[in-house]
Amino acid sequence: MPTETERCIESLIAVFQKYSGKDGNSCHLSKTEFLSFMNTELAAFTKNQKDPGVLDRMMKKLDLNSDGQLDFQEFLNLIGGLAIACHESFLQTSQKRI
Amino acid sequence: MPTETERCIESLIAVFQKYSGKDGNSCHLSKTEFLSFMNTELAAFTKNQKDPGVLDRMMKKLDLNSDGQLDFQEFLNLIGGLAIACHESFLQTSQKRI
Numbered sequence: 001m002p003t004e005t006e007r008c009i010e011s012l013i014a015v016f017q018k019y020s021g022k023d024g025n026s027c028h029l030s031k032t033e034f035l036s037f038m039n040t041e042l043a044a045f046t047k048n049q050k051d052p053g054v055l056d057r058m059m060k061k062l063d064l065n066s067d068g069q070l071d072f073q074e075f076l077n078l079i080g081g082l083a084i085a086c087h088e089s090f091l092q093t094s095q096k097r098i
Numbered sequence: 099m100p101t102e103t104e105r106c107i108e109s110l111i112a113v114f115q116k117y118s119g120k121d122g123n124s125c126h127l128s129k130t131e132f133l134s135f136m137n138t139e140l141a142a143f144t145k146n147q148k149d150p151g152v153l154d155r156m157m158k159k160l161d162l163n164s165d166g167q168l169d170f171q172e173f174l175n176l177i178g179g180l181a182i183a184c185h186e187s188f189l190q191t192s193q194k195r196i
Binding site: 003004005006007008009010011012013014015016027037040041042043044072073076077079080082083084086087090091 | 107
């Protein structure tokens with residue numbers, strides 16, 4: 001039985017491979033694959049964005065080497081950034097309750 | 099129903115809070131909490147390490163601001179590093195098969 005952390009690492013790899021394998025180079029997320037990932041896996045986040053340029057800007061910010069696609073490290077930075085935002089929001093909510 | 103990515107982000111936060119809440123400052127993993135996390139959640143990795151100093155060195159390397167504990171960002175760097183190592187090993191295995 002994998003632990004929660006092991007399951008999570010497996011999921012990160014599986015999700016990246018699922019979306020990066022949709023077209024062309026399967027080691028990278030193209031812009032189209034990134035949009036497909038965001039609109040499917042993180043629809044709760046994307047549907048609340050009123051600014052249509054937000055995903056374009058996210059892609060540009062995440063694409064550290066500016067090659068127009070996201071490698072696994074760049075993808076993990078996105079997940080990490082979202083996790084930190086959720087964690088901070090959780091901490092603020094808990095502090096308000098005390 | 100959360101998506102696989104959302105579940106994974108929730109898991110990362112839950113696991114960090116579970117171990118960082120064991121003693122003292124619940125926003126950081128102390129050395130003891132880090133060892134408890136590694137030996138429980140990543141036992142498959144730690145039990146194969148013959149060098150008893152490996153966890154000490156990992157903690158030092160992850161503790162970017164050298165405050166003797168790991169914050170959530172430093173913890174995510176550990177998970178990211180492990181995910182990248184697993185991903186690369188998977189890619190090498192797939193290439194050998196082709």
